[in-house]
Amino acid sequence: MFDRLPLLSVLLVLLMAGCASSRNKAPVEDRVGTPRVAAAASAPAAVASAVAADAKPLPNAENAGKPGYYTVRPGDTLIRIGLENGQNWRDVARWNGIENANLIEVGQVLRVLPPSVDPNAVAARGVAGSRVEARPLDAKLPATAASAPGAVPATPGAAPAAAASGPAPTPAPPKDPEDDLNWLWPAGGQVATPFEEGRSKGLAITGKAGDPVLAAADGRVVYAGSGLRGYGNLVIVKHNNTYLTAYAHNQTLLVKEDQVVRRGQRIAEMGSSDAERVQLHFEIRKQGKPIDPARLLPPR
Secondary structure (H helix, E strand, O other), X not given: OOOHHHHHHHHHHHHHHHHHHHHHHHHHHHHHHHHHXXXXXXXXXXXXXXXXXXXXXXXXXXXXXXXOEEEOOOOOOHHHHHHHOOOOHHHHHHHOOOOOOOOOOOOOEEEOOOOOOOHHHHHHHHHHOOOOOOOOOOOOOOHHHHOOOOOOOOOOOOOOOHHHHOOOOOOOOOOOHHHOOOOOOOOOOOEEEOOEOOOEOOEEEEOOOOXXXXXXXXXXEEEEEOOOOOOOEEEEEEOOOOEEEEEEEEEEEOOOOOOEEOOOOEEEEEEOXXXXXXXXXXXXXXXXXXXXXXXXXXXX
């Protein structure tokens, strides 16, 4: 029995050495695993860096907010952008090198004036076009002016020197030839909904399905189709560089894009496309902004 003790001692020593050897491997595995964890943690930063490197500014981004440029918003189409800026949507596509009209991005900046037109000059002309109210020559002067130092008291019985003391009349600005259009009512029905700033962009004119819809003035068709949500079958006519008209909810369209039309020409038949009832929604837009058609149409 005692002869076996040395052998057991040897086996015990060998077993302990194996355990120690096994414990020494753990730090090596940890060290190997540590770089992998660090790489995983830094991966999002690497991906973000790669995305930032690949990200490119959208076309014309440097012109955002400048006159003559438009920043694309959610839900926009080239047709709507053309209508809102008083332009043919095909021209907008051409000015911006857009081959596929369906491929525009939110945040993209589009030129909405011809390349030959200086946007700053157009903006300045709009400001200069505002009128200043002129006072009549016989308007009474304020009391402060009558009692100002150096004022000469009026002589009893003398004629008032109104022409000398009153402000000089402001000459009316020259009439813009673009405003010289001979307007016509586009339909014979009654106005069911008038123009209202911020709510109704035009007039709703009642009628029966199939009633004629007429061009309100001479012009060229820049859109004929149903691609603008809320307008149904729509015709847009551009009359000059200032005015265009829109005729919505038609039953049938009788004209095509780029067709020249004359005042009073039948361009569509009244209907209820994308509307709750038969009606013509008629808009007049001046430089893309809707104005009250009743201000321009002749009295009935």
